[in-house]
Amino acid sequence: MVSVKLPDGSQRQFDTPPSVAQVAASIGAGLAKAALAGKVNGQLVDTSFVIEQDADLAIVTDKDPEGLDVIRHSTAHLLAYAVKELFPDAQVTIGPVIENGFYYDFSYKRPFTPEDLLAIEKKMLELVKKDEPVQRRVLPRDEAVAYFTSIGEHYKAEIIASIPAGEDVSLYAEGGFTDLCRGPHVPSTGKLKVFKLMKLAGAYWRGDSNKEMLQRIYGTAWVRKEDQEAYLHMLEEAEKRDHRKLGRALDLFHFQEEAPGLIFWHPKGWIIWQQVEKYMRQVFQDNGYQEVKAPQILDRTLWERSGHWENYKENMFTTESENRAYALKPMNCPGHVQIFRSNMHSYRELPLRYGEFGQCHRNEPSGSLHGMMRVRGFTQDDGHIFCTEDQILDECVAFTALLQKVYHDFGFTEVIFKVATRPEKRVGSDDLWDKAETALIESLKRSGCEYSISPGEGAFYGPKIEYTLKDAIGRMWQCGTIQVDFSMPNRLEAEYVAEDNSRRTPVMLHRAILGSFERFIGMLIENHSGAMPLWLAPVQVVVLNISDAQAEYAQAIAQNLKKQGFRVHADLRNEKITYKIREHSVQKLPYIIVVGDKERDGNTVAVRARGNVDLGVMPIEQLVDRLRNEVETRG
Incomplete structure (x- = not known):
């Protein structure tokens, strides 16, 4: 007699060992027809699999992942x-x-x-x-x-x-x-x-x-x-939104064979970069991060002590000078530990938060390179929090809240949370991994976030939360992360003075919100199909004159807006106004200002918003208020 327990708790008895298909048939003809496979004691099997002894069984149909x-x-x-x-x-x-x-x-x-x-x-x-x-x-x-x-x-x-x-x-x-x-x-x-x-x-x-x-x-x-x-x-x-095509069409950046996996930023593309960096620098300042800068190249011995050489050397660019071996940093964490340990810190200073726009290089295989999404040289909004074990939970909860706000400001409202647990190749004891994984899971529970577990996907030095965004067409992008690391501070001899005057090793939280600037900007371009929101747009307003008679007035309008802090271009070419409007519309500019005799004589402007939306004629002050509000709200 074989007893089969079903997901609803019911059990079915069979005189001889049944196949999964036979169990499905005993439940109903509809299920027998729909059955694709079975899960016997959690293991996925064919419908022909014979259940030799008592077991739990779930029939897998096309409704199951x-x-x-x-x-x-x-x-x-x-x-x-x-x-x-x-x-x-x-x-x-x-x-x-x-x-x-x-x-x-x-x-x-x-x-x-x-x-x-x-x-x-x-x-x-x-x-x-x-x-x-x-x-x-x-x-x-x-x-x-x-x-x-x-x-x-x-x-x-x-x-x-x-x-x-x-x-x-x-x-x-x-x-x-x-x-x-x-x-x-x-x-x-x-x-x-x-x-x-x-x-x-x-x-x-x-x-x-x-x-x-x-x-x-x-x-x-x-x-x-x-x-x-x-x-x-x-x-x-x-395909329409491909950042590589839009990068060329909008004159933002380019790639070429002489620098595989690296980006040539054009003026307009670099403006987007600068706006993202300006925003993230304010995030650092508003949330207690001290901005630092560590060297690009570090001696091999430091990478050996940190554990990167053993676990990551195949992805590192190396060089030599005066019989010493060096590596370009693929990550910023060892450098931040050196900054921390350069002074003795008291427990009263913790948590101590360092942030860096750290430029990293990784020796990615050429076949894996993909525009800005997979590069060999990139910059991270990298941060490291040195704290006590008791502070881990609060720091993780605060970081999750901060990250959600940042993503919302960039136009992403749906975030998916995953906890990546210990990989086979790792450093540190199982007890420390238990503490780190527990802290991350508990932080998401306190934040009210639903999450899933990604077994074995953690970094070699610690588990992590992975924050994944859904874009405008439903694609998923893993961006932010926070990792709990008990091992690297100890390996690199970082210490602080505890309340009892003893020397203790801090816990190190590795965190990034955007991750790679390059990849995140590529995501933004594709998410917005190149039509960047006003606060990020390289050119926010273009001013067009209908004829030479309004050229001086158009130039004055452009200068006025520039003084107000907006990024403005005046197109005074002797071309038909319909041609100029069409040309700048293709460039996906947020606002096109047209001035003719009527606007000049009335000290007004005719305003078109992106998408050929006619906003009518308005005083320049009204336009400035509109632009300023849109920038400040990141609308």
Whole structure:
């Protein structure tokens, strides 16, 4: 007798060990048809999995998050099946689930084409209509190697050969196609109805640039057609908003091959930077941070003591001088510890908050570079709080509140909170990690924030809260963070004088709100589709004259606004006014001021807001009040 406990607390008894599919059928025909997989004692399994002893079971359908992952994983295999049907000589390698979809890498004698993608997708739809069962079997490692070698799938054989001897591996077959996989998969190909192949790319075998370049096919898969359509629409919007295109079109910045992963800022782009920095400097000042500046290059021995050399050296740029090894800082924290320990501090001074607009460099792989979103040189609004253990909670609560206000001022109203816990590769005792993780979780509870846990995603020196923003088209961007670090201050011998005159090691909170300025500004550009709010816009107002007769008046209006502190350009060219309006509208300027004889004689201005909104004629004082209010409220 096997007893199966369901999520609602009810139990079902079976005389012989049932499969997940049989349990679903015992509940109802509708659930049996909808079942994609099962969770037995929390482990995701196929519907064919047999439950040998008493267990908890949840039936996974397309309404569950795990169901979508199973669909996407199975669609990746369906893609490989279709490729083998059309191109029998192609060899399959790996095909994992990724965010919003999947990919599969292939080795083939010629490059795939967009026409091939259409044919492959058509074949996938044909295989779905066949509704072939997906069947699992288990083989000893060596038998599996022999099987894939016999059918000419040398990449699969190599993958299996790297598994320890004596272990079994699972294979999945659908129709005439068999693949290596841990699973689980949908019961049959007919469950896969909503998918689309997206693009082709290159990828080295096992990520090694010394090995063969494979062909990667990306795809997306969804439960409902409307979900896929919404996703594809979001991609279209993202393409329009691409900060790299807007950066060129609006003359903000550019990239070039001589400086991979680094940015050439143009005057207008640098104004945006300066406005962001000015705002964040005020945040430092208003919240008790003392601004500091640490060196760009530090001796290797300091990075060894901090733990970065052991855990992060592959991402660090290094150099030598006079037989000494140095590294450009990838992070600001060791430098801030040196500033702290340069003087002896009393417990009465804690918490002591340092802030720096710290320029960092990280040796990111060239293939991972992506405009401003992934660079090799960047500046952080970095801060470090030196405090006692008793102060951790209050500091974390205060930081979460501050961060939410900052994001709101930049136009982001939805924040997602995650606690990233200890990774396998870390420094410090488990007791200290327990304290740090508990403090972060309790701080979010006190802040009234719902949160999730990201197991193993913490930094090597401490757990962290990750703050993720949702932008105007629904994309997620992880930006801010606060990390609790018991280890680095101790490794770098930072101390303070406690109330009993003993020397103690402070706790160090690593925190950033924007994270990388470069990445955050790229996000702002895309979130606003280049139409920056007035307080951030490089040019806030342009003044246009209709004819030369108003040139002097237009220039006087521009000078007046400049004296009021606004960023203004006067376009006095002898061009048609419709042409000038259209040209500046394309530049997404917040306000266009037009002056003709009527405005000049009445000492007024005709005002157009972005989006060709006609605000009519008004005195210059009224316009100044409007602009000042919009800047001050960051409207």
